[in-house]
Amino acid sequence: MQTNHDFDLVFKSFDVINRGSFNLKINYNIIKKGDSNQNDEFVKIIKIKYIFNLQLIDKNKLISYKEFTLEDISSFELDFVNVNKMNVHKSILLDIPDDIRDKIIEAHFKKNFLILKINTWINYELYTKIQNHFILINPSEIINKFIHDDNSEYGIKINCDKITELIEKNNISKKMRIEIPIPIDSKIKNPLTEAMENLKSAINSYIHGNIEGFTNSLRNAVTNDLTEYDNPKSPNRKRVLKKNIIDFCLNNIPKSEEKYYRDILRNLGSMISSLLKIINIFIHEDAQKIDKWPFAGDLELMYLSISIIYRYLHRITINKLHEINL
Secondary structure, eight states, X not given: OOOXXXXXXXXXXXXXXXXXXXXXXXXXXXXXXXXXXXXXXXEEEEEEEEEEEEEEEETTEEEEEEEEEEEXXXXXOOTTXXXXXXXXXXXXXXXXXXXXXXXXXXXXXXTXXXXXXXXXXEEEEEEEEETTEEEEEEEEEEEEEEEBOTTOSSOEEXXXXXXXXXXXXXXXXXXXXXXXXXXXXXXXXXXXXXXXXXXXXXXXXXXXXXXXXXXXXXXXIIIIIIEEESSTTXXXXXXXXXXXXXXXXXXXXXXXXXXXXXXXXXXXXXXXHHHHHHHHHHBOTXXXXXXXXXXXXXXXXXXXXXXXXXXXXXXXXXXXXXXXXX
């Protein structure tokens, strides 16, 4: 006699897969619910469809969600599993779409909770075993079953450490075009070293979702490392490129070109000063707290602009301005 079966889908762990994009492996077990029965019945899984629903929670309020579907038709290697001993490991390799990725990173910055709801449709065949032969009883399906963790019947909470690992291992900062190579030459000590350290600190803060640390590191690079006031006591003072940086750069410029590059360096100082005004829109000028949350494009503008200017200055100091380095 056929028995109705119920199964539980229990989340076990996340694995971060380093494949150059936002990849997450979700591990879970399919477990038989309820008491065992005396019938020798066996399950063979044919296909699983997943509907993913990513929810962002701020102060227990749903602020955003995205939904997408993935159908798993891979080889399950679960031939004829005894229903009464059903405890089957399954994994989903999830290549998260770009718009979902951006939501995850935004939530990471804002310290929102992330809940991943995975609704499943499992198509399987139920068999009985007679004299070592498996006889098909009927095809069946499991409908609207959620993979869940210990804290919920319907979802999985993604913690901050796992998102940090996702960003770091999958080079998300590079994919988001935030990170560019910062040249380092340990043989040459120049006045740009501290700016380099602050730019490295900014990227580290970005990876760990520390937006205050990110913007403060960029501001420190501008105010402490790259610029100074032209006349500190004047009410009309303005920020300019530091004199020691200008002098260090000009030492590597032929005398015949010095006038032109002095003008270039002066204008770079004005550009950096303008970038500081943009940074101060998002983080209070006299504090370390965010006034306005920046979008990904704002982060990109601030970091790339300062880093490219730094990179240009560095190439002058090591006499590499003539080389193509795109």
